[in-house]
Amino acid sequence: MLVIGIAGGTGSGKTTVVHQIINELPEAEVGVISQDSYYKATDNLTFEERTLINFDHPRSIDFSLLVQHLKELKTGNSINQPVYSFVKHNRTSDSILTHPRKVMIVEGILILSHQELRDMFDIKIFVHADSDERLIRRLKRDISDRGRDMTEVLDRYQNTLKPMHDQFIEPSKAYADIIIPNDTYNTVAIDIVRTVINEKIG
Ligand SMILES: Nc1ncnc2c1ncn2[C@@H]1O[C@H](COP(=O)(O)OP(=O)(O)O)[C@@H](O)[C@H]1O
Numbered sequence: 001m002l003v004i005g006i007a008g009g010t011g012s013g014k015t016t017v018v019h020q021i022i023n024e025l026p027e028a029e030v031g032v033i034s035q036d037s038y039y040k041a042t043d044n045l046t047f048e049e050r051t052l053i054n055f056d057h058p059r060s061i062d063f064s065l066l067v068q069h070l071k072e073l074k075t076g077n078s079i080n081q082p083v084y085s086f087v088k089h090n091r092t093s094d095s096i097l098t099h100p101r102k103v104m105i106v107e108g109i110l111i112l113s114h115q116e117l118r119d120m121f122d123i124k125i126f127v128h129a130d131s132d133e134r135l136i137r138r139l140k141r142d143i144s145d146r147g148r149d150m151t152e153v154l155d156r157y158q159n160t161l162k163p164m165h166d167q168f169i170e171p172s173k174a175y176a177d178i179i180i181p182n183d184t185y186n187t188v189a190i191d192i193v194r195t196v197i198n199e200k201i202g
């Protein structure tokens, strides 16, 4: 199994890049795990309490479950990947049966900041976009897809997202083998990554 880690700040375009990479690859050979699926369940908290969680700090992620699931996939076992609701700020009761594939892609803001997880990646990619570009994308996306308003996005950006980005995410770029500049759609970089994957899966 070839394991590819794709990190980058919020709004950098990780999810978009993943879709572009897997688009023309055989469906049966590529699987995706999202770090977002591994936000800790917080059933003990009210919705109001959940809105106060710092979702950009590594402690908000159940990394031990994520590492355990990746180990299972590497040994050929399927996993039940949790499903997270951004609208509810909580894990749902659903899960997605995820089978091991020749290529597994793990994507998320903090995946290169966690040493054990990072060491499991054969290729480490960091998607880079300018911070103002990322904020604009995040505003648009969170308002249209994640049930947020402008005040929520901007307050979170100032209070937790930006400081956590500077403390944990940006420094993790140093671990990347490949940095994809994604201020505009970067088809050349996507083609290169696809070529590398095709060579590996033969
Ligand atoms: N290169 C790009 N140029 C313009 N918009 C983009 C680009 N890449 C992604 N987007 C848009 O920005 C938003 C955030 O992208 P997404 O892939 O969800 O980022 P991430 O997963 O890193 O948070 C989405 O609405 C997406 O369509």
Ligand SMILES: O=c1ccn([C@@H]2O[C@H](COP(=O)(O)O)[C@@H](O)[C@H]2O)c(=O)[nH]1
Binding pocket: 009, 010, 011, 014, 015, 036, 039, 055, 056, 085, 086, 088, 089, 090, 108, 109, 156, 161
């Ligand atoms: O309940 C939640 C959980 C997380 N977030 C934000 O999501 C991003 C990470 O997701 P991307 O797809 O990489 O943007 C992170 O910055 C958290 O602040 C949230 O808003 N609500």
